[in-house]
Amino acid sequence: MSVLILALVVWLVLWALNVWLAGSALARKGVGKALVPLIFGVAILVLWEGLVRGLEVSFVILPPPSLIAAKIASSLPVLWQDAAQTILKGAIPGFLIGCGAGVLVAILIDRSPFLQRGLLPIGNFVAALPIVGLAPILVMWFGFDWQSKAAVVVAMVFFPMLVNTVAGLQASERMQRDLMATWGASYLQTLVKLRLPAAMPFIFNGLKIASTLALIGAIVAEFFGSPTYGMGFRISTEVGRLGLDMVWAEIAVAALAGSVLYGIVSLIERWVTFWHPSQRH
C-alpha cells in the first residue's frame, strides 16, 4: 500500500512542478521546452510502476516499467536483430519504394486524364483492401523473408502518397502557371521549377502519414509468416508463451523507432518547405 501512496505523492509533486514550469518563462526556452514533456513522461512511468506494484496487478496483464526496462537491457541483441529485420529490411525499403511509386504515378496521372480516370480508382481499391487479408497473400507471393513485409508496406503507403501528391500538383496558382507559359517554359521545366516545389507541403503530409503506416504494416505482416526473428514474429510468439515483458519491450522499440522516423521526416520537411507559412518562424 505504501508503494501506491508514494507513487501518488510523487505523481502529484511532478504534476505541480509541471504546472509551475509551464507557466514560467523557462518553458519558452530550449531546455524548458524539452523538460515539460520529459517530466510528464516520468510522472506517468512512476504512477504506472506504483499502481501495478501497489495493487498487485498480474504481470501478464500489465508488467511494471522497471521490469520492461530490465527485459530491454537483458535482451538488446535480440531486440536489435528483430528491429533490423522488421524496420531496416521491411519497413524502410517498403516506405521508400511505396512513396517513390506514389509520387511517380501521381505525376503520370496528373499528365494524363486517361490515367486519372483509370488508375485513381484502382489505387482507391487497393487502399480499401484490409491489410490482414492482403498480408497473408503477399507472404505467399513473396516468401517469408523481408520482401513480403516490404510489399505489404508498399501497398499500405502507396495510396496516401498518391492522393497527397495529386492534390499537391494542383496546388500551384493559375497566375504562377500563366507566368511559366509567358516565359515559354516546357512541361518538364514547369514541373520541376514550379509544380513540384509547390507540391512539397502536400508530399510531406503524405510522407508523415506513410512513416507511421510503414511500421504498422511491417510488424503486422510478420504475424502471417516470417523467419524466426523480427518484431512481429517476437510479439506473436511471446504472447503465446505469456512473455508479456518481451512484448512490451518490442512495443517500446517500435514506438521509439516510429518517433525517430517521423522526426526525421519532419526535420527534412522543415528544411525543404521553410517557405511555407506553417514553417516560417
Added chain:
Amino acid sequence: MKDRISQPVIEAKGLNLVFQTADGPVQALKDVNLTINQGDFVSFIGPSGCGKTTFLRAIAALEQPTSGTLTVNGMSPDEARRKRAYGYVFQAAGLYPWRTIAGNIKLPLEIMGFSKTEQEERTERVLELVELKGFGKKFPWQLSGGMQQRASIARALAFDADILLMDEPFGALDEIVRDRLNEETLKLWARTGKTIGFVTHSIPEAVYLSTKIVVMSPRPGRITDLIDSPLPKERPLDIRDSRDFIEIAHRVREGLRAGHHDE
C-alpha cells in the same frame, strides 16, 4: 529611330473572343480593332467585364481568340510567346516563396537558358532599375507588397522582351505607393523604350502614364473610345493639375459613361 517608332507591334483586326461558360456563351471581346506601335504606352481602361484583361491575355496567348486576326511582331501570339516576346506583370506579384528575390528574377532566365554569369549580371541590373538593390537575398514574404510588385516588374524586365504587358500591376497597392511606382514606371519606359500595354481601373493612372488610352465597355467587351494623348513624354507628377490632363480625364470619364448607358 523615327521609323522604328511608327512600326506597328501589335495589330488586332475584327477580334472576337467568346468564353463558353456554364451559363452559356459570354462575348468577352467584340470586333476589336487596334494597332499598337513600337514604343507606345497604351492603357486599357473600363469597368470589370469589359474585356481589357482578356485582350491583354489574348496578346500573351493565354487566351485564344474565337475569330479575327491578332498579330504580335507579325507573328501569331503563340509564336511570339515561344520567342519570348513579352514580359507579363500580373495584379499580384506571384513570386515563388521558395526562391529569393534574386532567385525569382533568375527563374525566367534559367528557363530561357541564359548562362550563369549573364543571369547574375541581368539580375543585378534590373534590381537596380526597380530600386531593389541589396534585397536580392531576401525572400518575397520578407518584403512589403510594393516591393514585391517591383520585384515582379524586375522579373518581367530581366529577359529584355520588347513588349511589357501589365495587368493592373498596382491595383492592390495604396495611393502613395502607387504614385511612386507610376513615376518609376514612366522613367523605366523612357529609359528602355519598351512597348507597354497597361490595364487599369484608375482614370488618373491611365491619363498620367499613357500615350494612347483605350476606353472599353462591357457586355459585350468592346472599344468605345481611342484617345491619343497630347501630353509630353516628360511628365512630372504635378502634370495632373494641368488643363490638358483634366481634359483627357474628362473625355475618358465621358467615354466610360457612354459605354455604361447604351447597355
